[in-house]
Amino acid sequence: MQSSARNQFPGTVSHISHGVVTDEVQIRTEHNAQLVATITHGSAIGLGIQAGSQVIAMIKAPSVIVVTDAEGMRFSARNQLTGKVTQVKTGSVNTEVCIDAQGLQVVAIVTNDSATHLGLEPGKTATALFKASQVVLAVRA
Structure with missing residues (x-):
């Protein structure tokens, strides 16, 4: 399967x-x-999703919100993965941020201003947030 996510x-x-x-x-x-x-x-019926099903959860990078200094904060986003920033690639408008969280490499796209304001750099602790409604599921045919 190929996907832009x-x-x-x-x-x-x-x-x-x-x-x-x-x-x-x-x-x-x-x-x-x-x-x-x-x-x-x-969709759940059509894909045959049930307990035990193998799925691929896909989230587009612009749907991931990056938070730093989240200690003591609660968020409405159901998916919250905390880890360390491993890579920051700055473009002309946006920055790509990679976070190693719980063994997952989560990629987010944030504005350059946000990356600067959050002080995003390799080694910094950050949390990747995304809403449950932003997760697309795929199953093998």
Whole structure:
């Protein structure tokens, strides 16, 4: 499978809560990180997603929010992966930030101003946040 989503995390569905319109899917990645996706009930049925299913969770880099100094803060984003910045690539407008969090390499795109304001550099602790609704699930055909 080829996709433009920079973040692709294989895992196993550990739990699924079915709703009338949407389902909440909990995924344990190969690196034992826990992710949550909210997908339509029709998609869950169509893809045959159930507990034990192998899935790939995909999140586009611009959908990832980077937070530093998050001690004592709570966020509404269900997916929160804390780790160390491993790479920072500055472009003319945006900066690509890689965070090694729980064995996952999470890529985010932030503005250059945000990267400067947050003091993003290799070795800095940062948290990658993304909403469950921003996670797209794929299954092998």
